Amino acid sequence: MASTLLAHHPWTKHPLIISAPMRLIALAPLAVAVSQAGGLGFIGAGSDLNDLTNQLKHAKALFLDNHIKSEVLPVGVGFINWGADFQLALDILANHIPAVAWFFAPERNQDLLRWSTGVRDVTQGRTKIWIQIGTVADAVEVANLCNPDVLVVQGADAGGHGLERGAGIITLLPEVADAMQAIGKGNINLVAAGGIAEGRGVAACLALGAEGVVMGTRFLASEEANIAKGYQDDVLKSSDGGVRTVRSKVYDTLRGTTGWPDRYGGRGIINESYMDAVNGEVTDEMKRLYEKALTKGDEGWGEHGRLTAYAGTAIGLVHQVSPAHEIVSEVRSQALKLFSPPHTSKL
Amino acid sequence: MASTLLAHHPWTKHPLIISAPMRLIALAPLAVAVSQAGGLGFIGAGSDLNDLTNQLKHAKALFLDNHIKSEVLPVGVGFINWGADFQLALDILANHIPAVAWFFAPERNQDLLRWSTGVRDVTQGRTKIWIQIGTVADAVEVANLCNPDVLVVQGADAGGHGLERGAGIITLLPEVADAMQAIGKGNINLVAAGGIAEGRGVAACLALGAEGVVMGTRFLASEEANIAKGYQDDVLKSSDGGVRTVRSKVYDTLRGTTGWPDRYGGRGIINESYMDAVNGEVTDEMKRLYEKALTKGDEGWGEHGRLTAYAGTAIGLVHQVSPAHEIVSEVRSQALKLFSPPHTSKL
Incomplete structure (x- = not known):
C-alpha cells in the first residue's frame, strides 16, 4: 500500500511527511524544502488563486536551482473548494502540472466530481487527486463519487479550519480505513492529519493505518513558513x-x-x-x-x-524554529525508530 | 518502563489492556474477566460507595472460584472524587486491598493529596495510586502533589465524563510524557484513554509512549458489562x-x-x-x-x-458483543502484530 503512494511521488521516502497547504503561510519556499527533503510539500492556494501562478513559477525556479527535474512539479497545491475558481484552477494546473491537487471544503461533496474529473482531464492524470474529509460519511461519499488517489483524514486536533464537531485521528483513521474496505475502495491511500507534530505522532498514525502524515502546526515553526x-x-x-x-x-x-x-x-x-x-x-x-x-x-x-x-x-510539542528539511528528516527518523511494522521488514 | 507497571500487577501481560471504571456498568464480573485475561479490570465505584463492598466481595469470590489467590485483589477501583466519601473509601480499601485506586474529578486537585496519602497508609502501599487527568497542567500539578504510580491520560474522544475542552490522545499523551520528564517525574507510568477500541488504537498509543491502554466503549459491548x-x-x-x-x-x-x-x-x-x-x-x-x-x-x-x-x-469500531476475555486477548494480539518497538525485542 505505502509503495503505491511513494511510487506516485518517486522522490519521497517512507514514512511520507507532508506539509499542510496552509493558506498564505505555505508558499513555494516551504513546499519545495519539504519535497527536497523526501517529503511532499504543498502550496496553500486556498480560495483565491490570484497568486498561484507566481507560486508555482517560484517553486519551479527553486527546483531548477537545485538541478531537480521532474515530469511533474514535485509539490502539491491545496484548494479551498467553496471559494476557488474552477476554470482558473484548471488553467493553472494544466500549465504547471503539480504532483497533487488537494481538495477541501466544497459547498457540497457533489462539486468535487467536477473538480476531480477536470483536473484528471487537463493533466492527463499526472496530477493526483487528494480529498480531505473529517467524517466517515464524507469519506464514503467522496470515495464513491471521485475515487481519489488519497483521502486526507483530518482529526479534531488539527489547527485552522476543520469540522466544528468531529473525532480525533485515533478513531477516525481506523474507522475510515474499515469503511473503505467495506465499499471495495481499500486501494485509496489514507493520509492522517490533525495533532501530529513529531515522530511519536507519526509512528502512531502508521500504526492506525495511515500511509503518510500531514503536519501543519509543526511547519508554522519552520524557517520557510511565510508567517509573522x-x-x-x-x-x-x-x-x-x-x-x-x-x-x-x-x-x-x-x-x-x-x-x-x-x-x-x-x-x-x-x-x-x-x-x-x-x-x-x-x-x-x-x-x-x-x-x-x-x-x-x-x-x-x-x-x-x-x-x-x-x-x-x-x-505544546513545538519548541523551536528549524529549517523545513531538518523537521522532515528528524520526524521521519524518530518515527522509523519507534515503528517498524512487520511488513516493512520484508521490503 | 513497561516492566514497572507489569511488575506491580504480576498477572498482567504486555501490552496492558485496562477496562475503564464505568459507573454502574463496570462491576465485579467485568473487572474479574479482564484481569483473568491478563488485563487489569476496574470496578466503577463512582461517587456513591454503598455497593462497593458487595462488588469487592463478589470479585474475590469469582477469583476463588478460579483458584486464583493473590496478596492484593487483582482488580482496581475507580472513584469519582468530588462525590465519594473519603473515610468510607479508606475503610473499604483497607479491608479488601484492591490492586489500584483510580482517582478522577476531584473538586480541586489539592484534595487528591489526602486521598493518595490515606490510601497508601491504610493499604501499606499495596494499593497503587492512579490519577486521571485531561490537561498537561493537571498532570504536572497532581504529579508534584501526589506522585501517583500512574497518570491516566484521557483524550477528548473518551465516552462518559471528561473535560469539556481538551486535546485528543495524539497530542496529549506525548506532551504529558515530555512534561513528566521535564519535572523529573519520568518514572510515573502513563496510561492512555479516549478513543481506543481495538488493536490499531492500542499500537498507536504504545507508539505515543503509553505503558497501557484503557478501553471503555469497547467493553460496553462485553457480555459481562452491566448494561441495558x-x-x-x-x-x-x-x-x-x-x-x-x-x-x-x-x-x-x-x-x-x-x-x-x-x-x-x-x-x-x-x-x-x-x-x-x-x-x-x-x-x-x-x-x-x-x-x-x-x-x-x-x-x-x-x-x-x-x-x-x-x-x-x-x-464505529465496535461491532459485536463478546466475552471480555476475548476482547482483551484479541486486542492484545492485534496490537502486538502491529507494534513491536525496538526495546521489546530486547526483553
Missing part, C-alpha cells in the same frame, strides 16, 4: 493545546471571511478576541479592536493580542 | 462517532446529577434529549419525557430515544 514573528512566537510559547486552543467561528467573523460552509470552524490559540466573544458573538467594537491590532505588527498576537493565530492542539 | 440491551444496541448500531456522539452537560441535567465540577461534561450518543436541548438548556418538559422514557425499558434508548447512552467516538 508574533504569530510564530505565540505557537512556540503556548502549550497544553487542548486548553490553549479552541475551534470556533470567531476569527472568521472578525476577519470578514464569510464563505465557509456552516459546519466548519477554525482552531486557533485563545486570545482576547476569543475571550470577548461571549457565545461566539462578535461586536463592531471587537472588529474595531481587531483592525487596530493589525496595525501593531507582532504585538498584535499573543495571549493578550487580538490577531488570529490558527494552530492545532500540538502547539 | 437498548443502550448496548445503540453502541453497536452507531458509527461515525465524531458526528453521532457529543460532549455536553445535557444528560447530567436531565438525570439530576449536579455534583460535577463545571469544566466536565459527558460524551454520549446523540438522541432526542440532546436535539431538544437548544443551547444546552433543559426544560421541565424534557425532564418529564426523560422520566417517561425510563419506563419504556430498551425502547427508551436509540436515536429517537431519550435515555443517556454515554459512549466515545470509537462507537
Whole structure:
C-alpha cells in the first residue's frame, strides 16, 4: 500500500511527511524544502488563486536551482473548494502540472466530481487527486463519487479550519480505513492529519493505518513558513493545546471571511478576541479592536493580542524554529525508530 | 518502563489492556474477566460507595472460584472524587486491598493529596495510586502533589465524563510524557484513554509512549458489562462517532446529577434529549419525557430515544458483543502484530 503512494511521488521516502497547504503561510519556499527533503510539500492556494501562478513559477525556479527535474512539479497545491475558481484552477494546473491537487471544503461533496474529473482531464492524470474529509460519511461519499488517489483524514486536533464537531485521528483513521474496505475502495491511500507534530505522532498514525502524515502546526515553526514573528512566537510559547486552543467561528467573523460552509470552524490559540466573544458573538467594537491590532505588527498576537493565530492542539510539542528539511528528516527518523511494522521488514 | 507497571500487577501481560471504571456498568464480573485475561479490570465505584463492598466481595469470590489467590485483589477501583466519601473509601480499601485506586474529578486537585496519602497508609502501599487527568497542567500539578504510580491520560474522544475542552490522545499523551520528564517525574507510568477500541488504537498509543491502554466503549459491548440491551444496541448500531456522539452537560441535567465540577461534561450518543436541548438548556418538559422514557425499558434508548447512552467516538469500531476475555486477548494480539518497538525485542 505505502509503495503505491511513494511510487506516485518517486522522490519521497517512507514514512511520507507532508506539509499542510496552509493558506498564505505555505508558499513555494516551504513546499519545495519539504519535497527536497523526501517529503511532499504543498502550496496553500486556498480560495483565491490570484497568486498561484507566481507560486508555482517560484517553486519551479527553486527546483531548477537545485538541478531537480521532474515530469511533474514535485509539490502539491491545496484548494479551498467553496471559494476557488474552477476554470482558473484548471488553467493553472494544466500549465504547471503539480504532483497533487488537494481538495477541501466544497459547498457540497457533489462539486468535487467536477473538480476531480477536470483536473484528471487537463493533466492527463499526472496530477493526483487528494480529498480531505473529517467524517466517515464524507469519506464514503467522496470515495464513491471521485475515487481519489488519497483521502486526507483530518482529526479534531488539527489547527485552522476543520469540522466544528468531529473525532480525533485515533478513531477516525481506523474507522475510515474499515469503511473503505467495506465499499471495495481499500486501494485509496489514507493520509492522517490533525495533532501530529513529531515522530511519536507519526509512528502512531502508521500504526492506525495511515500511509503518510500531514503536519501543519509543526511547519508554522519552520524557517520557510511565510508567517509573522508574533504569530510564530505565540505557537512556540503556548502549550497544553487542548486548553490553549479552541475551534470556533470567531476569527472568521472578525476577519470578514464569510464563505465557509456552516459546519466548519477554525482552531486557533485563545486570545482576547476569543475571550470577548461571549457565545461566539462578535461586536463592531471587537472588529474595531481587531483592525487596530493589525496595525501593531507582532504585538498584535499573543495571549493578550487580538490577531488570529490558527494552530492545532500540538502547539505544546513545538519548541523551536528549524529549517523545513531538518523537521522532515528528524520526524521521519524518530518515527522509523519507534515503528517498524512487520511488513516493512520484508521490503 | 513497561516492566514497572507489569511488575506491580504480576498477572498482567504486555501490552496492558485496562477496562475503564464505568459507573454502574463496570462491576465485579467485568473487572474479574479482564484481569483473568491478563488485563487489569476496574470496578466503577463512582461517587456513591454503598455497593462497593458487595462488588469487592463478589470479585474475590469469582477469583476463588478460579483458584486464583493473590496478596492484593487483582482488580482496581475507580472513584469519582468530588462525590465519594473519603473515610468510607479508606475503610473499604483497607479491608479488601484492591490492586489500584483510580482517582478522577476531584473538586480541586489539592484534595487528591489526602486521598493518595490515606490510601497508601491504610493499604501499606499495596494499593497503587492512579490519577486521571485531561490537561498537561493537571498532570504536572497532581504529579508534584501526589506522585501517583500512574497518570491516566484521557483524550477528548473518551465516552462518559471528561473535560469539556481538551486535546485528543495524539497530542496529549506525548506532551504529558515530555512534561513528566521535564519535572523529573519520568518514572510515573502513563496510561492512555479516549478513543481506543481495538488493536490499531492500542499500537498507536504504545507508539505515543503509553505503558497501557484503557478501553471503555469497547467493553460496553462485553457480555459481562452491566448494561441495558437498548443502550448496548445503540453502541453497536452507531458509527461515525465524531458526528453521532457529543460532549455536553445535557444528560447530567436531565438525570439530576449536579455534583460535577463545571469544566466536565459527558460524551454520549446523540438522541432526542440532546436535539431538544437548544443551547444546552433543559426544560421541565424534557425532564418529564426523560422520566417517561425510563419506563419504556430498551425502547427508551436509540436515536429517537431519550435515555443517556454515554459512549466515545470509537462507537464505529465496535461491532459485536463478546466475552471480555476475548476482547482483551484479541486486542492484545492485534496490537502486538502491529507494534513491536525496538526495546521489546530486547526483553
